[in-house]
Amino acid sequence: MQVRTVTPPRSRKVRTADVPEPLITARGLVVSREGQRILDHVDVAVHAGEIVTLVGPNGAGKTTLVRVLLGLVPPDGGTVWRRPGLTIGYAPQRLQIDPAMPLPVQRFLTLARPAGEGELLDRLTEVGLPDCLDRQIVSLSGGEFHRLLLARALLRDPDLLVLDEPLTGVDLAGQAELYRLITRMRERRGCGILLVSHDLHLVLAATDRVICLEGRVCCAGTPVDVAHDPDFQRLFGTEFADAFAPYRHHHEEGCPPPSGGRR
Numbered sequence: 001m002q003v004r005t006v007t008p009p010r011s012r013k014v015r016t017a018d019v020p021e022p023l024i025t026a027r028g029l030v031v032s033r034e035g036q037r038i039l040d041h042v043d044v045a046v047h048a049g050e051i052v053t054l055v056g057p058n059g060a061g062k063t064t065l066v067r068v069l070l071g072l073v074p075p076d077g078g079t080v081w082r083r084p085g086l087t088i089g090y091a092p093q094r095l096q097i098d099p100a101m102p103l104p105v106q107r108f109l110t111l112a113r114p115a116g117e118g119e120l121l122d123r124l125t126e127v128g129l130p131d132c133l134d135r136q137i138v139s140l141s142g143g144e145f146h147r148l149l150l151a152r153a154l155l156r157d158p159d160l161l162v163l164d165e166p167l168t169g170v171d172l173a174g175q176a177e178l179y180r181l182i183t184r185m186r187e188r189r190g191c192g193i194l195l196v197s198h199d200l201h202l203v204l205a206a207t208d209r210v211i212c213l214e215g216r217v218c219c220a221g222t223p224v225d226v227a228h229d230p231d232f233q234r235l236f237g238t239e240f241a242d243a244f245a246p247y248r249h250h251h252e253e254g255c256p257p258p259s260g261g262r263r
Helices: 062-070 105-112 116-126 142-154 172-189 200-206 223-227 228-234 239-243 248-253
Strands: 004-006 024-034 036-046 051-055 077-082 088-093 160-164 192-196 209-213 216-223
Touching: 024 062, 036 051, 036 062, 036 077, 036 192, 036 216, 051 062, 051 160, 051 172, 062 160, 062 192, 088 142, 105 116, 105 142, 116 142, 142 160, 142 172, 160 172, 172 192, 172 200, 200 223, 209 223, 209 228, 216 223, 216 228, 223 228, 228 239
Parallel strands: 004 077, 051 192, 051 209, 088 160, 160 192
Antiparallel strands: 024 036, 024 077, 209 216
């Protein structure tokens, strides 16, 4: 099967005021490895100014889906469409760095893209690390290192931020602060954010849309809708439906769909 990653000219894309053009869209994605289907006809789209979170059990295909969207892994079927000129900033789940190798923060950031000291300081300040330009990478805490990865992704001035498990290895207080930071990024920059996370309490409280993946999309929608979905409850239990009942008003009545990054 021939697989295409398409970037059509704008003239071929029909747009209306009610249906804004997405930043990225995938349709019918299929990925198989060694006879095992990892992604089974998966659809996903992310618009500007919204946070979309992928959840699912280990082995559900979340990281594989992210890699396909980034163009790092070719799918066996389906298509990926990216808005013409789309710029993506990516923060991976893990990054192996030799602890014995001297590597200051400034050098680490400029490995991704050359940038002046002023720009680096701006990005570090934006993520809450204003005084770490000369620090060694190995001296950073888990939360600080995730902030650094976010600063590196922001150096691209992205339209779309893709964050794969940005809260891994961070304590509870640090997780909450990082999630608030991610939300502020969306509000300040108007960018779309695709987030992979296992931290369901934070996800359901703060994201706009949730896509629950188990090789296929087993449910998708607002956090409240997903928390009440039988497939989600089968995977994660029923306690989230009751815990997030107070968010029904927030997601269904109190806040209109995001537009231009402002709520």
